[in-house]
Amino acid sequence: MLVAAISLMLMFAFPLWRITLEAPQYPKGLSMYIWVNNITGSEPSTLQNINIMNHYIGMKPIEPESIPELQFMQYIIIALSGLALILIAINKWQVNLIWLIILLVAGGLAIYDFYLWEYDYGHNLDPHAAIKIEGMAYQPPLIGKKIILNFTAISMPQMGSIFMTLSMISGGFAVWIGRKMNIARRIS
Secondary structure (H helix, E strand, O other): OHHHHHHHHHOOOOOOEEEEEEEOOEEEEEEEEEOOOOEEEOOOOHHHHHHHHHHHHOOOOOOHHHOHHHHHHHHHHHHHHHHHHHHHHHOOHHHHHHHHHHHHHHHHHHHHHHHHHHHHHHHOOOOOOOOOOOOOOOOOOOOEEEEEOOEEEEEEEOHHHHHHHHHHHHHHHHHHHHHHHHHHHHHO
16 A cells, blocks of 8 residues: 555656647647646647647647646545555555545546546637638547647557556555455464
8 A cells, every 4th residue: 555655646746648749840749748737748838839729720728727637636646645544554455445446436537537628629619710620620539649630649648647557556456465364364
């Protein structure tokens, strides 16, 4: 559980996700990094450049301060990490299992919410946009590559997501070990 708690806190040190837009006019690509509590770019002007391009096709601007999840997700991670530390003292595999289920549900909901966020930005377009292509949606893939007009959108998890996964695996291991130790105590 200690590894699970530390892994959750390490999510603050690394981005969770990266979306990169590659095109002839951007040979190095424009990379946007999604953190627990912010969205940044590979360069200071990246987010501004993405918003300018998005404006022409009618997408809403990406403004980190207006995304509610970026305001509260950090507190959920801190709470789950703190709870994992408390559970070390309780030392009951059943309680660890409840924590693990909560973490798995929270992670699943976060991925689903991210998909909805991408869907909203890619489909709910301004009807008065300068560039309109009938039936065109600009949603990047959740994971992988997708061609969108002359851009290749690449969306991939980053180290923050790996630490979230490590926390889940560690929590699962703590449940498994705790259950095995409980069974061994009952047998002896």
